Amino acid sequence: MIRTLRLRATFPAVVRGHRAMGTTAQLPSPEHAHGHLPSSTSPIISKLHFFNSVMEGGKQIPTYRVIDGAGQPLEGAAVPDIDEALARRIYENMVQLPILDDILYNLQRQGRIVFYMTAYGEEAAIIGSAAALAPDDEVLAQYRESGVLLWRGFGYDNVMNQCFGTHLDVCGKGKQMPVHYGSREFHYHTISSPLATQIPQAAGVGYALKRDPARLGKNCAVVYFGEGAASEGDFHAGMLLASTIPSPTMFIARNNGFAISTPSSEQYYGDGIAARGPGYGIHTVRVDGNDVLAVYSAVKEARRLCLEEGRAVLVETMTYRVGHHSTSDDSFAYRPRKEVEDRKRLDNPIVRFRLFLESRGWWSKDEEEALTKRVKQEVLAAYKKAETLPKPELKEMFTEVYGGEEPWNLREQREELARLVKKYGDAWEPWKSELKKHKGGGKDLLE
Amino acid sequence: MLKTLARIHRSGRRWQSTEVHPAPAGGHLPSIATSTFLKPTRDLALRTAGLRYVDQTEQDPAREMVGRETRKMNMYQAVRDALSIALTKDDTAVVFGEDVAFGGVFRCTMGLAEEFGRERVFNTPLTEQGIAGFGVGLASMGHTAIAEIQFADYIFPAFDQIVNEAAKFRFRSSGNFDVGKLTFRTPSMAVGHGGHYHSQSPEGFFMGAAGLKLVIPRSPIQAKGLLLSSIRDPNPVIFMEPKVLYRSSVEQVPMDDYEIPLGKAETLIRGDDLTIVSWGTPIYHCETALKMLSHPPPSLAPHVPESLRSAKAELIDLRTIMPWDVETIAESVNRTGRLVVVHEAGRIGGVGAEIGAEIQKRCFLKLNAPVRLVTGWDTPVPMQYEKFYMPDPIRVLDAVVETLTY
Numbered sequence: 001m002i003r004t005l006r007l008r009a010t011f012p013a014v015v016r017g018h019r020a021m022g023t024t025a026q027l028p029s030p031e032h033a034h035g036h037l038p039s040s041t042s043p044i045i046s047k048l049h050f051f052n053s054v055m056e057g058g059k060q061i062p063t064y065r066v067i068d069g070a071g072q073p074l075e076g077a078a079v080p081d082i083d084e085a086l087a088r089r090i091y092e093n094m095v096q097l098p099i100l101d102d103i104l105y106n107l108q109r110q111g112r113i114v115f116y117m118t119a120y121g122e123e124a125a126i127i128g129s130a131a132a133l134a135p136d137d138e139v140l141a142q143y144r145e146s147g148v149l150l151w152r153g154f155g156y157d158n159v160m161n162q163c164f165g166t167h168l169d170v171c172g173k174g175k176q177m178p179v180h181y182g183s184r185e186f187h188y189h190t191i192s193s194p195l196a197t198q199i200p201q202a203a204g205v206g207y208a209l210k211r212d213p214a215r216l217g218k219n220c221a222v223v224y225f226g227e228g229a230a231s232e233g234d235f236h237a238g239m240l241l242a243s244t245i246p247s248p249t250m251f252i253a254r255n256n257g258f259a260i261s262t263p264s265s266e267q268y269y270g271d272g273i274a275a276r277g278p279g280y281g282i283h284t285v286r287v288d289g290n291d292v293l294a295v296y297s298a299v300k301e302a303r304r305l306c307l308e309e310g311r312a313v314l315v316e317t318m319t320y321r322v323g324h325h326s327t328s329d330d331s332f333a334y335r336p337r338k339e340v341e342d343r344k345r346l347d348n349p350i351v352r353f354r355l356f357l358e359s360r361g362w363w364s365k366d367e368e369e370a371l372t373k374r375v376k377q378e379v380l381a382a383y384k385k386a387e388t389l390p391k392p393e394l395k396e397m398f399t400e401v402y403g404g405e406e407p408w409n410l411r412e413q414r415e416e417l418a419r420l421v422k423k424y425g426d427a428w429e430p431w432k433s434e435l436k437k438h439k440g441g442g443k444d445l446l447e
Numbered sequence: 448m449l450k451t452l453a454r455i456h457r458s459g460r461r462w463q464s465t466e467v468h469p470a471p472a473g474g475h476l477p478s479i480a481t482s483t484f485l486k487p488t489r490d491l492a493l494r495t496a497g498l499r500y501v502d503q504t505e506q507d508p509a510r511e512m513v514g515r516e517t518r519k520m521n522m523y524q525a526v527r528d529a530l531s532i533a534l535t536k537d538d539t540a541v542v543f544g545e546d547v548a549f550g551g552v553f554r555c556t557m558g559l560a561e562e563f564g565r566e567r568v569f570n571t572p573l574t575e576q577g578i579a580g581f582g583v584g585l586a587s588m589g590h591t592a593i594a595e596i597q598f599a600d601y602i603f604p605a606f607d608q609i610v611n612e613a614a615k616f617r618f619r620s621s622g623n624f625d626v627g628k629l630t631f632r633t634p635s636m637a638v639g640h641g642g643h644y645h646s647q648s649p650e651g652f653f654m655g656a657a658g659l660k661l662v663i664p665r666s667p668i669q670a671k672g673l674l675l676s677s678i679r680d681p682n683p684v685i686f687m688e689p690k691v692l693y694r695s696s697v698e699q700v701p702m703d704d705y706e707i708p709l710g711k712a713e714t715l716i717r718g719d720d721l722t723i724v725s726w727g728t729p730i731y732h733c734e735t736a737l738k739m740l741s742h743p744p745p746s747l748a749p750h751v752p753e754s755l756r757s758a759k760a761e762l763i764d765l766r767t768i769m770p771w772d773v774e775t776i777a778e779s780v781n782r783t784g785r786l787v788v789v790h791e792a793g794r795i796g797g798v799g800a801e802i803g804a805e806i807q808k809r810c811f812l813k814l815n816a817p818v819r820l821v822t823g824w825d826t827p828v829p830m831q832y833e834k835f836y837m838p839d840p841i842r843v844l845d846a847v848v849e850t851l852t853y
Contacts, residue, residue, distance in 0.1 A: 204584025
């Protein structure tokens with residue numbers, strides 16, 4: 001039984017940053033002002049007044065929503081113009097995520113892969129935004145956004161090969177931990193573990209797009225990050241650069257309530273991430289991240305503003321991290337199981353959208369069964385293929401550290417390892433069995 | 448006659464003035480002016496070893512020199528010249544950093560914003576981590592990103608972007624992405640009054656970041672050629688410019704587009720008795736020390752044994768710190784049997800330690816003395832004590848004498 005979640009205010013909360021901030025309720029009106037500072041439109045006032053919120057009267061920035069918990073449009077909401085084909089594609093992509101996550105999470109638990117991160121609960125934020133972008137907008141993600149890559153056609157084989165670190169891992173030849181995907185073909189920059197580093201990089205990517213006559217006005221850089229990563233200095237740097245230089249960069253904050261065990265109440269004191277946007281003078285919106293239609297609409301509009309003005313735009317998607325941070329985390333150590341179960345039940349992004357589709361006659365129970373069965377089969381088939389594949393050739397460990405000529409230290413170290421493998425490969429057990437897992441069994445080193 | 452005197456008086460010019468002028472902010476090293484390593488004439492400049500013109504058509508270097516022009520430049524003018532060539536020849540090239548638009552605090556970007564426009568030469572807000580991240584993003588898209596970090600002392604906020612991101616960008620994506628087109632330029636080393644935060648040589652911190660290259664020029668000709676090589680090298684490079692040399696090193700510099708190869712040290716003085724390796728400002732102190740070895744001034748004569756005054760030391764400028772030219776150094780030490788490494792950075796974790804370890808491995812049986820390091824002390828650079836902190840000619844001379852007599 002889904003309890004409908006009602007929200008009175010339905011107006012889109014687009015907060016435009018201005019150099020001359022609007023007055024709050026307590027400030028005297030501009031007619032009583034005493035002019036301005038030189039080269040400034042900041043009005044002079046004679047009453048000492050402190051302010052601490054973006055919205056009037058200390059209220060929080062409102063959250064934009066289109067459909068309620070029963071999949072019904074809110075009064076006054078503008079349902080985005082999506083045809084059935086697009087709606088189904090969005091839904092199917094949302095449904096696939098937890099199915100994929102279930103299988104890979106369990107593979108980690110069984111020791112088949114070493115690590116994994118799920119995206120439970122955030123399917124609407126990820127797929128809704130992915131659907132609103134152009135397929136060649138440059139995406140710089142954090143780690144929970146592989147749905148964007150799958151939306152673009154990455155495929156389960158590539159996912160499996162990266163997670164298993166096989167010799168067919170196109171992302172990085174087994175050099176990085178699982179879920180560190182990347183693809184030039186799909187304009188998805190390779191994930192790195194340090195948080196928020198991608199944020200100022202996105203400002204630079206955006207500038208490259210601006211300087212490229214073939215892409216100016218057509219593409220933007222899109223950077224995803226969590227509300228925890230937004231505490232890093234790199235967040236401030238990235239927002240500052242993209243707003244000031246400026247460059248066409250869209251900032252999408254996934255506010256899912258947790259940074260590992262740290263709840264957002266311990267992450268920031270202000271009104272979330274959205275409150276920071278006006279500090280940089282940029283267009284900002286907060287949206288219900290579990291309402292895929294709201295996310296789609298907001299990101300589409302944000303993208304339009306971003307390209308039109310060539311400047312940073314901030315979208316904060318409010319959602320909830322249903323799963324653990326990663327396979328190295330047990331979130332029930334810091335939050336009650338009931339809280340998670342309630343959230344899954346009461347505000348399920350997939351269910352909300354399904355109800356919307358069904359109300360349009362665009363989905364049925366039979367199709368649901370067929371879809372889940374098909375996705376599961378495809379994922380398992382990809383797993384079966386990847387499971388048997390060997391790791392890359394051992395010599396790959398030394399490749400692509402540098403471009404151009406290989407420096408002497410790497411050449412000598414590779415030769416040193418070759419000598420050691422030749423001498424001890426059969427005699428030293430950890431190496432003996434490990435060599436068998438690599439394509440070529442280490443013999444490639446000896447060439 | 449009286450009118451002339453009055454005119455001279457009114458013009459404000461004071462004959463035989465005893466006024467003291469403050470040292471320029473970027474420092475001043477007058478001893479460099481007489482260095483034989485700087486090329487004061489066109490002919491000498493064009494004979495610079497290892498210089499490769501980008502438009503070279505002639506196989507014979509001698510014929511190459513015929514039509515080439517040079518111009519007198521100091522190091523900041525040479526850097527500016529290199530940037531101008533990069534911006535002219537590469538439409539994707541952009542130069543950015545704090546205060547670069549008006550010309551830069553050391554004038555390395557004078558006139559570039561006017562010439563190439565504010566879209567290509569622009570100021571960034573005050574954020575080194577932002578500058579570095581922005582450069583990584585730009586370069587990842589195949590654009591030539593030339594970022595300035597105003598002082599090497601302030602590169603540390605960018606350490607994460609440089610070491611965790613830029614250096615690993617190619618490896619972690621197996622070549623799908625790379626930031627080969629990223630170059631950082633940053634003024635480094637001591638000026639005499641810089642203290643903790645305007646004097647550092649941080650190359651030691653970056654040596655371990657596999658995937659990164661580090662380059663340090665000693666002169667205007669070297670700076671221009673090495674900078675153009677760094678910009679065009681398919682790897683992220685940190686180009687550290689010894690700031691005291693910006694104004695103090697002056698020579699005739701070829702005006703054309705030329706490169707000097709990375710990864711290659713240069714032997715400045717040939718000798719068979721001892722090898723000295725250094726880079727940047729201390730190169731000139733080594734030159735002075737060797738002059739004092741062969742012709743010690745009267746006050747130092749008692750400290751330089753007669754038998755040593757005919758010793759011939761080999762002086763090598765490393766130029767590229769990472770990857771460093773181990774072959775040139777090892778070949779030299781195998782011949783001389785003695786090595787002294789000189790650098791301004793502190794002893795622990797400094798580049799000298801890495802060179803020492805590798806050379807003792809390669810030349811162990813040929814060594815006649817332990818590898819000797821002449822470095823800054825392991826303290827932050829102390830303002831009023833700099834003359835005793837930096838490796839100056841007397842410390843190099845002392846190390847050379849001790850190593851020769853070991």
